[in-house]
Amino acid sequence: DAGVIQSPRHEVTEMGQEVTLRCKPISGHNSLFWYRQTMMRGLELLIYFNNNVPIDDSGMPEDRFSAKMPNASFSTLKIQPSEPRDSAVYFCASSLEGPPVDQPQHFGDGTRLSIL
Amino acid sequence: GESVGLHLPTLSVQEGDNSIINCAYSNSASDYFIWYKQESGKGPQFIIDIRSNMDKRQGQRVTVLLNKTVKHLSLQIAATQPGDSAVYFCAENYGDSSYKLIFGSGTRLLVRP
Numbered sequence: 348d349a350g351v352i353q354s355p356r357h358e359v360t361e362m363g364q365e366v367t368l369r370c371k372p373i374s375g376h377n378s379l380f381w382y383r384q385t386m387m388r389g390l391e392l393l394i395y396f397n398n399n400v401p402i403d404d405s406g407m408p409e410d411r412f413s414a415k416m417p418n419a420s421f422s423t424l425k426i427q428p429s430e431p432r433d434s435a436v437y438f439c440a441s442s443l444e445g446p447p448v449d450q451p452q453h454f455g456d457g458t459r460l461s462i463l
Numbered sequence: 464g465e466s467v468g469l470h471l472p473t474l475s476v477q478e479g480d481n482s483i484i485n486c487a488y489s490n491s492a493s494d495y496f497i498w499y500k501q502e503s504g505k506g507p508q509f510i511i512d513i514r515s516n517m518d519k520r521q522g523q524r525v526t527v528l529l530n531k532t533v534k535h536l537s538l539q540i541a542a543t544q545p546g547d548s549a550v551y552f553c554a555e556n557y558g559d560s561s562y563k564l565i566f567g568s569g570t571r572l573l574v575r576p
Contacts, residue, residue, distance in 0.1 A: 351506075378562060390507070390552070390566040403563070438506050444562065451497050452564065454506035 351455035365427040372441030380440040473571040482540040486553035493555040
């Protein structure tokens with residue numbers, strides 16, 4: 348079965364440019380998560396969608412970050428304008444939430460973002 | 464994957480030995496726990512999970528133990544193989560926010576041939 352698919356795998360761009368990261372969750376999963384991983388802060392939840400609706404965006408750093416989920420099979424995370432401190436690995440994860448029980452989150456292989 | 468923090472704990476074991484990776488969790492109200500494995504350049508990979516109504520769960524070559532009294536979680540890997548070399552994260556979720564996983568800082572496992 349296909350796992351969570353993210354693109355691009357690597358992105359290098361200059362500060363001030365718009366960056367768009369893409370995610371295709373596992374088919375049938377109803378929840379989608381965007382995380383950011385850095386050496387200093389570890390894995391941080393940015394935003395959580397359930398049934399395509401943003402439920403919790405309290406982890407989004409600031410207004411430069413936005414995320415959308417137009418349908419059950421696609422989500423984007425956009426940074427505009429980008430800054431060097433946004434450099435990190437961004438992961439998308441999906442899961443099937445209950446009832447009766449929730450299932451574990453499954454992660455994609457991430458997008459390594461470098462802002463020069 | 465990324466090293467988390469400046470001082471990632473490292474466990475070095477001989478191939479074929481058993482490994483035990485420990486994790487202290489923070490919230491006594493957490494009711495679901497997961498272990499993830501992260502290899503270099505890849506995302507966290509689900510290994511095994513356990514709910515708070517259990518104290519032990521076994522998978523293929525892995526066992527998770529949960530001690531709620533001292534808020535401690537451990538992952539045991541039997542007959543450790545070179546392919547087990549990775550960073551291992553435990554994660555807990557708070558009962559009232561089932562989606563919100565809180566990740567530990569990670570332990571790097573090195574398997575010596």
